[in-house]
């Protein structure tokens with residue numbers, strides 16, 4: 001028998017963070033969800049409502065939401081999905097759309113912080129907004145997502161955000177030096193801008209989507225970034241490029257279109273400065289990047305950020321101006 005701390009679902013994440021910070025969270029067992037409460041397995045007693053029960057050991061299978069699905073779709077439902085705040089986001093093949101309610105309920109039951117599930121119908125339009133179809137839980141797509149010790153609150157159906165870029169954001173934050181001038185050219189709700197501001201960067205964030213401006217400003221505040229460390233410009237970058245200054249570092253994260261903006265933004269980086277450009281390309285294909293940037297730039301690093309389709313990946317290239 002294992003002791004569990006019982007907390008209301010609304011306090012699940014805070015309780016988990018607290019238990020984790022004092023070493024009390026028993027990670028050999030899974031949390032348990034029942035009637036609006038979460039039970040976190042413990043290594044030792046803490047203050048609060050403690051419930052003794054058989055623990056659910058963590059195994060590869062026990063983490064898989066598909067064990068809770070009807071037999072006929074267990075093997076065809078996708079294993080992979082994203083979690084953004086309290087929302088599970090999953091792509092479903094059309095053949096199993098009729099099972100979307102069962103899939104939503106299995107996702108919610110298997111993931112302690114998840115209260116709703118949405119079918120991902122793809123990222124669309126110039127603002128790269130994800131079309132979502134709610135398949136379980138209460139309506140509404142505003143939620144707060146935690147990443148690298150920061151908080152991002154936004155409506156995921158109105159502004160772009162990808163939890164899959166967390167490691168990439170952390171990587172860039174380690175490269176930034178205090179006082180660096182950074183241009184985040186396609187900033188969205190400002191996840192790159194904010195982690196780079198935390199590392200001492202002076203940020204100019206640009207995005208054309210008015211919803212990006214709304215949530216980016218909220219997130220700068222939520223993460224206590226002083227107003228002196230950033231400016232947000234709501235505009236297409238091509239319309240204001242002439243009013244921008246010189247930068248030590250530029251982030252170009254608009255992967256389906258980044259290459260179209262290279263000629264416009266390369267003059268803005270100082271000699272010795274860096275551009276991080278994100279593109280969808282066949283794996284390890286760098287020729288197009290090298291030819292677009294030209295002889296003035298040296299490729300210092302490239303990596304696959306995540307797979308995008310069977311034949312392509314989201315890649316990042318670090319380009320240094322000589």
Ligand SMILES: C[S@@+](CC[C@H](N)C(=O)[O-])C[C@H]1O[C@@H](n2cnc3c(N)ncnc32)[C@H](O)[C@@H]1O
Nearest residue numbers: 127160161186187188207208209236237253254
């Ligand atoms: C793939 S999202 C990246 C957002 C953000 N960097 C992130 O990691 O969450 C691309 C963003 O570029 C913005 N965008 C598209 N075209 C733009 C343009 N011409 N000028 C400025 N922003 C643009 C979209 O609104 C969208 O928020």
